[in-house]
Amino acid sequence: MSTSEGIQANEPHAAIRLVTQIYVRLLLAGFALIPAYLIAYLFFFQDPALHFENHAFHEIAIAAATLEGLFVTYVTWRCYRSSGEPLLRWMTLGFFGFALIYALHGAFTGLAHHNIWLFLLYGPASRLVMSVLLLVGLLSYRQSPDPVNRRVGTRYWLAWVAAFLVVDLLVALLANSAIAGALGVRLSMEGGALVFSTLNVATLVLRRIRSPLMLIYGISVTWFALSSLSFILGRPWNHMWWLAHAIFAGGFFLLSYGVVQAFLTTRSFATIYSQEELSARLAEAMARTESALQELQRTNQKLEHLAATDPLTGAANRRSFIERVEAEIARAKRDGAPFSLLSLDLDNFKWINDSFGHQIGDKVLQGFVQTCLDAIRPYDGVARVGGEEFMVLLPQAGLDAALAIGERIRLAIASTPFAREIGRGVSITVSIGISQFGKDGNTIDTILHAADQRLYHAKRRGRNCVIAV
Structure with missing residues (x-):
């Protein structure tokens, strides 16, 4: 029996495959919603008045997040330069915009008691910018690769750096304005991040995008949405507020893992294969290999015959x-x-x-x-x-x-x-x-x-x- 026939003989029954596929999807959904369980626990069973205010810890955490954001920005940009996928271009901008805006959230930690809005508003602003750019990138998924000259165009990237710096300036002006303390300002930014992250997840589901890296992308964006929900429910320095930071960090870590996997393999988010595709490709490759070996054996036999006989x-x-x-x-x-x-x-x-x-x-x-x-x-x-x-x-x-x-x-x-x-x-x-x-x-x-x-x-x-x- 050939290798390919052996693989087919070991295929499980269709019903077993269906049950395991449903089970896997339930597991993934459960994993994606883990932050929701933690949010519900704190919301219903913890006193929102309990605070943990530690400026040094907050500054170190934001500095680490900023450095990681810059590193992931660079890795994503390298993947984009290699593959030219529009999704990776927008992800690069999303990571970079987040890092440039979020860094000021940490830089102004010491002003929390003097200008609370200058301290707070950079967080939701960074998440809003990132969620918008990620959604734009998702809508461009599987579009034709960008031409090479656009991938390395310095003016394009500098224009976006300038745009992010303008956002920094606008947030500073808003924080020092008379409307900064209005209830709707922070909630509008955080709510916008929640809405755009939710639209990201909905787009993934509606377009039935299920490749392994996009699955990581979907779980990460789900965590971004839940972190915004946690920020809305929390107050500065209480446990819900700290949980929101942790949820967003977890989503960011997971998405950066997907980026690094792309960098170490195909430099692409679109050409990573699912387990079913890999199994099918493996079976095809093994069948081709077996056929090639048989042909090689026949050729060797012919060569041996030619080498041993009078023509x-x-x-x-x-x-x-x-x-x-x-x-x-x-x-x-x-x-x-x-x-x-x-x-x-x-x-x-x-x-x-x-x-x-x-x-x-x-x-x-x-x-x-x-x-x-x-x-x-x-x-x-x-x-x-x-x-x-x-x-x-x-x-x-x-x-x-x-x-x-x-x-x-x-x-x-x-x-x-x-x-x-x-x-x-x-x-x-x-x-x-x-x-x-x-x-x-x-x-x-x-x-x-x-x-x-x-x-x-x-x-x-x-x-x-x-x-x-």
Whole structure:
């Protein structure tokens, strides 16, 4: 059974697959909603008046978040430069805008008792900007890649840096204005971040985007939405407010993990495959590999055959014949079984080439080999060792048996008309010399020499004969 068939045989029943798919989706939904459970716990079971005000801890946390944001911005930008995906461009801007705006939330921590709005408003502003840019990016998912010149355009990126700095300035002006303390200012920003993050999740669901990295993206954006909800329900320095920071940080960590995975693999959010796609691609790849291995095996067998045979007659070549004789010598020395060699030479073959041409001569050689194969035993071997010179290996045959086979070959050749294409067959005879291992020597050179000497003896005796002694 092939590998691909084995994979198909191990596929689970359709009902089992359906149940496991539902279970996985429930698990993912449960994981995405973990922050909601924590928010509900604090909202219903904790005193909102309890505070933990620690400026140094807050400043360190915001500084770490800003540095991480800048790092993830750089990694996302590198992915974008490689793939050109519009989603990655907008994600880069989202991370960068968040870092440039959110940094001031930490920088103004010390002013919390002097200008609370200058301290507070940069947080929701950064989340609002990031959620808007992420939604725009999601709407561009799977669009054509940006051209290379746009990916590296300095003016484009500097324009966005300027836009983010303008946002910083506008937030500062708003924080120092008379309406800064109005209830709707902070809630509008945080509520806007909640709305745009929720739209992100809804867009993912409606467009049925389910690739692994986009799944991470969806869970992260869900946490961003829940962090905004927690900020709305909380008050500065109480536990709900700190929980909101932790939820947003968790979503940011998860999304940055997806970005790093893209960076370490395909540099793309769109070309990461699901488990089902990977299984299908693995099965296809294994089937192609198996097919390629079978083709390679057939090619190797053809090459081995070509390397071991004479291309004209199909008989073994000299190298292959010598290897087989050496193997037979080793077996004879081990088991004591005799074997013999026949040295054959077509009589007056030059006359055939001169009279009828080399093409007819080739036909005669091909017919000669086929006639020999018909005359010898199935496990004997014929080899072409020269122009019209051949050898026959006779395993487990002494001189008497070799002489009988040699005579059978001689008679078959003499009575067979070859190359009937010319209208009448070409008659030819063969001279044969025989040697036996052990009796005529214990090395390949000695038994080959003995067979050749007897072949010459057959030639001197008038050709068309077999000489064994």
